[in-house]
Amino acid sequence: MTAARLARYLPVLDWGRRYDRSAFANDLIAAVIVTIMLIPQSLAYALLAGLPPEAGLYASIVPILLYAVFGTSRALAVGPVAVVSLMTAAAVGEVAQVGTADYATAALTLALLSGLFLMALGFLRLGFLANFLSHPVIAGFITASGLIIAASQVGNIMGIKAEGETLTGLVASIIGHVGNANAPTLVIGISATAFLFWVRKGLKPLLRKAGMGPRGADIATKAGPVAAVAVSTAAVWVLGLDALGVKVVGDVPQALPPFTLPNFSLDLIAQLALPAVLISIIGFVESISVAQTLAAKKRQRVISDQELIGLGAANIGAAFTGGYPVTGGFSRSVVNYDAGAETPAAGAFTAIGLAIAALALTPYIHDLPKATLAATIIVAVLSLVDFGILKRAWSYSRADFAAVTATILLTLTMGVSAGVTAGVALSVLLYLYKTSRPHVAEVGLLPGTQHFRNVKRYDVLTQPSLLSLRVDESLYFANARFLEDLIADRVQADPRIRDVVLMCSAINEIDLSALESLEAINGRLHEMGLRFHLSEVKGPVMDRLKGTHLLRDLTGEVFLSQYDAVRALAPLLVRAAQAQAAE
């Protein structure tokens, strides 16, 4: 393996070689800030995934290190994120009971499967598969997931048990248990939520007024959750609120990430395979779009296939160190970038910071109320909810609107897997439907030019014996017969037609079905005594048509341009156009 190929698979060799003191200082500062933000976030997302809080910390340590070695983004911060945590809870909840050892082991297996799948996609260069998740489907899915996540935490805020994987199920469960709400928990939960909302919305203007720089103010607000955690933990400890029914995090082992083994039972793998694929693809799509956005700011390069390998390595790392599925998170990556991270070393330093936290801080979070963690989740995920996508989709395209609506409704009512699967299937079907009835314009000559335009949009010249059609779509099996029907109808309706020209300027591809349809069209027009011509056939399309029956048996000609075709087939029309232009 050459050095260049090695560097392709190990981007660390590239940036590591040029690492210097200035980059080190910047990375270190960024790492401190991200670590402070990640401690409560990691604990909270583990809670969301149905796992013990330390799993969140563990999932943030080794995966970050592995991504730093294999990933291509300079600023991406890898670890647990909200949507993937929700999907983990949904998938693992199907095979094990929350709180059991089996549950934690199944989460490891899920991370391993997801890691292997991502790696396989990366090595086989199949990252394009992620493209079938259209933007509206992702947006709808993220919005619906945000709502489900928020609803899933309402129980923790109230001190009741609210369970369900759908919004409808959760709401029913909350209503059913609302009578059992625990007053002290409710006080902590609501005040933490209100405080965090205020930090997000009101603190920054205040700090700016007090003279703090915009970047500093921005970063300071990220410490809000830490403050909420510290204050509420102190309150529980001082007032002994856990005796009053406030649920706390409890004992957390004071240790580095342990070495863990996933469960390799084929039965479990079969049950978790599909969720692993969905988690991988959704995680990858989220991660790559953040990575590309941040890379562009410094004209850096992110390589999709290598990103798959980086994320795959991170997930495999999570599987063997007590974690669960991870991906590149949006908010943490942006904080990392804004705090000045220059290289993936910032991620490595963050991992060290979190390892120190796992070793040193864990005893102090025994009394941390779950309601506070729930509040941080609710405030974080509500920024994911964006019903604006519905409006944007509606005003731009009805098909996209249908896809996003179906995704949102099915995710909310049937769960995350059903929602995203239905969204993908609907996107594909609608696309095929659209291309199966392409836009076909009858074109005429624009006087004074050599341009041909739609007779319905422009005042153009035509001649009854000549039918010129421009198809605005590649020809393939789904629309081949459409064209047969269309030409048969036009020709049958107008007995004056003697020549049919298919203007191929927008045809990027003709598959075998379409080729045979064109041959059938040619044969049928021949039976009627009409000639069939082609014009403006693109180079690659023409290359493939050479040697086919279509060209051999074509009753008409292949013209380089539509103007050539009209000059040959309707000279009077050209003269009339020139006369009209001269007037």
Added chain:
Amino acid sequence: MTAARLARYLPVLDWGRRYDRSAFANDLIAAVIVTIMLIPQSLAYALLAGLPPEAGLYASIVPILLYAVFGTSRALAVGPVAVVSLMTAAAVGEVAQVGTADYATAALTLALLSGLFLMALGFLRLGFLANFLSHPVIAGFITASGLIIAASQVGNIMGIKAEGETLTGLVASIIGHVGNANAPTLVIGISATAFLFWVRKGLKPLLRKAGMGPRGADIATKAGPVAAVAVSTAAVWVLGLDALGVKVVGDVPQALPPFTLPNFSLDLIAQLALPAVLISIIGFVESISVAQTLAAKKRQRVISDQELIGLGAANIGAAFTGGYPVTGGFSRSVVNYDAGAETPAAGAFTAIGLAIAALALTPYIHDLPKATLAATIIVAVLSLVDFGILKRAWSYSRADFAAVTATILLTLTMGVSAGVTAGVALSVLLYLYKTSRPHVAEVGLLPGTQHFRNVKRYDVLTQPSLLSLRVDESLYFANARFLEDLIADRVQADPRIRDVVLMCSAINEIDLSALESLEAINGRLHEMGLRFHLSEVKGPVMDRLKGTHLLRDLTGEVFLSQYDAVRALAPLLVRAAQAQAAE
């Protein structure tokens, strides 16, 4: 309902009004010829479908009449066809035992479901769904079906029981039972097959030499099966071969088509629904392509949606008159056309002819050997087998080759439903894959023209600060990220680039995902200090882009033509091109 709308749904009102003596004479002659051809064919296809022979006659009577009222093709002959008979046997064989009353009733239910499905497609104008069966998939399916049908009749030729729904299963069954072959049956079967092959290949040249006209000779050869039936029946009757183990047709009721009721049990409907859909679509595709080919010869019109209604009515008719699923057959329709049929009345007269046969001729076919019918089937279906599609597909497109190969192999080894379903799925996936990595050309100015061509194909001028890309595909979710990656790569690799122009001449559609990708590209180029421009955006695409963030925030401009773009962004390049052209 206006008269025009009524005429749309009842094409008989159109041609019936102008019916005259000359058309009557021509239709009557065609009907006599088709009737002679159809009697043995109908009996044989019923055998293939696993039904008593009279079912084939019944399926040819009322369905033809109903199609004559509702169909739009003048020459299409509707009735049992080989592939649909095979599919019927496969579907009904799953739910009932051959030879039982349940089996016949299930075939009626299948015809009813197929009829209702076709009607629904027609009224909802969803005929385009049939387009997802690409030509290579159909060709592969028909070829494989032809082989399976031929193999399924080898047992009848040999007087053994050979069962199976796949070629592999049938071959295994034939080999397993080959020791039980019945000698007299074998003699009849082989000589009938040899005779029918000779009629097909050798008789026509002989008749032509003897001075017969080409059309007459063609039609005379169609009477070959009748001769084989007559001779072999006489042989059985005279020599008492049925006592020697030659299986004969046996008692056939001497009656008009009976009124029958399909079984409406939901359970049965659920089991037959998918096969009914496949049978309907395959039958429709076969029928419409024959209809369109014949209509073109006389510049007549076939309306797809009305054809669905016509075929739907025919199948519903078959369900209530002792038949089974039918469609427009290729060979019978061509014979009908060649024999001079002018209107669907020819079909009606054929129905009368077959009704007379059902009443008067049935006693005489008691001794008709099944081996003779098997021979007519084998000789008929081997003309369906066309492995040439493999060669054509290979030389034209690897994707089409993959689809046809998969269809043939899966049909032969897994059965008809699996084969056709896999073929459709593979076609769609390959199409999506192709469009997900579109052809993108970097273009430059062709000196002396205003044309822009691929820098790899033409000797064109470019300028390092200007990157002009032409994407030869509509932009949609599956290729949106591909474009993001591509532009990011090119821009990152070449720091001289200052302006990026996307030439949109081949972009027929931009969906919401692609719009958001373009917005992301624009934003990222902006971060790098580059401008992003569009050129040659089509009218309908531009209409939708108006009012979007993309146009509002576009860092560059939208140019009407690529030449305008280059004139504005690289005036030196234009001057250089002019100088070069002037030399």
